[in-house]
Amino acid sequence: MRRLFGTRVPFALAGPGSQPDSKRAGRRAPRLRGIAHFCETMIEIPAAAVLARNIDIVQDVGSLRARLAAWRRTGEAIGLIPTMGALHAGHISLLRKAKRYARRAVVSIFVNPAQFAPSEDFAAYPRSLEKDMALIEAAQGDLVFAPCVEEMFAEGFATAINVAGPAAAGLEDRFRPTHFAGVALIVAKLFNQCRPDFAIFGEKDFQQLKVVERMARDLDFELQILSAPTVRETDGLALSSRNIYLAAEERARAPLLYAALSISVSAIKEGVPISRALELGRAMLNEAGFAVDYFEARHAESLKPIALQGDGPLRLLAAARLGRTRLIDNLAV
Numbered sequence: 001m002r003r004l005f006g007t008r009v010p011f012a013l014a015g016p017g018s019q020p021d022s023k024r025a026g027r028r029a030p031r032l033r034g035i036a037h038f039c040e041t042m043i044e045i046p047a048a049a050v051l052a053r054n055i056d057i058v059q060d061v062g063s064l065r066a067r068l069a070a071w072r073r074t075g076e077a078i079g080l081i082p083t084m085g086a087l088h089a090g091h092i093s094l095l096r097k098a099k100r101y102a103r104r105a106v107v108s109i110f111v112n113p114a115q116f117a118p119s120e121d122f123a124a125y126p127r128s129l130e131k132d133m134a135l136i137e138a139a140q141g142d143l144v145f146a147p148c149v150e151e152m153f154a155e156g157f158a159t160a161i162n163v164a165g166p167a168a169a170g171l172e173d174r175f176r177p178t179h180f181a182g183v184a185l186i187v188a189k190l191f192n193q194c195r196p197d198f199a200i201f202g203e204k205d206f207q208q209l210k211v212v213e214r215m216a217r218d219l220d221f222e223l224q225i226l227s228a229p230t231v232r233e234t235d236g237l238a239l240s241s242r243n244i245y246l247a248a249e250e251r252a253r254a255p256l257l258y259a260a261l262s263i264s265v266s267a268i269k270e271g272v273p274i275s276r277a278l279e280l281g282r283a284m285l286n287e288a289g290f291a292v293d294y295f296e297a298r299h300a301e302s303l304k305p306i307a308l309q310g311d312g313p314l315r316l317l318a319a320a321r322l323g324r325t326r327l328i329d330n331l332a333v
């Protein structure tokens with residue numbers, strides 16, 4: 001697993017010796033207390049980033065639990081925002097929402113190898129911890145949990161979560177068959193590690209949101225799942241860490257995905273049959289040179305196909321490739 005998942009990058013950070021907040025009265029600046037953990041994979045955390053920021057980062061579950069236990073003892077509610085880092089305003093909107101609901105917000109940053117297929121961009125996935133820390137700090141985040149791969153997948157790791165229902169809706173799962181099992185596994189671990197009062201997920205990854213809601217219900221996780229709307233560029237393109245892969249000319253065409261969804265939604269609202277409205281959207285994307293993976297109308301909860309408007313709340317979901325970049329988006333009808 002080590003060789004598969006990354007390069008050897010040791011780093012130091014606040015570790016198990018970190019004091020809980022109750023002993024840190026009047027001081028929020030983090031302190032390095034020696035090398036708490038030796039990590040052979042994942043991102044480099046420049047010591048300067050840790051020292052310079054007015055927000056703490058922990059990398060091991062023990063330190064995370066110690067910190068959260070201190071907050072819990074004083075009755076502070078905790079919200080969790082799971083991310084893969086390379087943060088943008090979409091992620092930060094989740095953090096801001098968390099801070100409206102809870103005194104404490106923990107942002108996890110983990111590029112989860114289990115949700116990438118071997119052909120996908122795990123190694124190349126953007127990593128920008130220093131910038132992420134600054135954004136989290138500016139949005140009043142309280143703690144960053146950035147485990148390395150070995151922390152999440154200990155030697156001998158042998159457990160999987162089998163997901164069906166919304167995870168087998170024939171959307172993302174058709175093109176990324178192992179993706180949601182990987183997502184569910186890491187999200188379940190994060191729920192157990194943090195035991196937050198709630199966790200927040202973006203509607204941007206709508207199928208993922210439904211998979212997580214289903215899993216939390218099925219496995220009796222004692223927390224609430226909240227969601228937040230998709231944050232977009234002014235031209236409609238949904239913010240995504242992967243948008244940086246778009247060449248300038250592709251970036252100019254990328255908002256057409258949102259435009260196509262919007263046109264199909266309007267058509268359905270005007271009474272155009274769903275199948276015809278979807279054809280309109282698909283044709284628009286094909287003409288603009290997108291390779292469309294799917295462009296579908298689904299029941300907004302079960303993600304099952306819906307043929308007729310009025311058969312339930314509708315959501316349009318789409319994925320399309322522009323060059324080497326795969327974009328996903330969705331819109332309520």
Ligand code: AMP
Pocket residue numbers: 082083084085089090091093094200201202203204205228229230231232238239240241
């Ligand atoms: P990621 O880092 O891509 O795994 O995303 C972490 C969380 O941020 C997920 O719940 C995403 O749905 C959410 N997210 C990503 N992009 C956006 C966006 N443009 N607007 C709102 N939430 C987003």
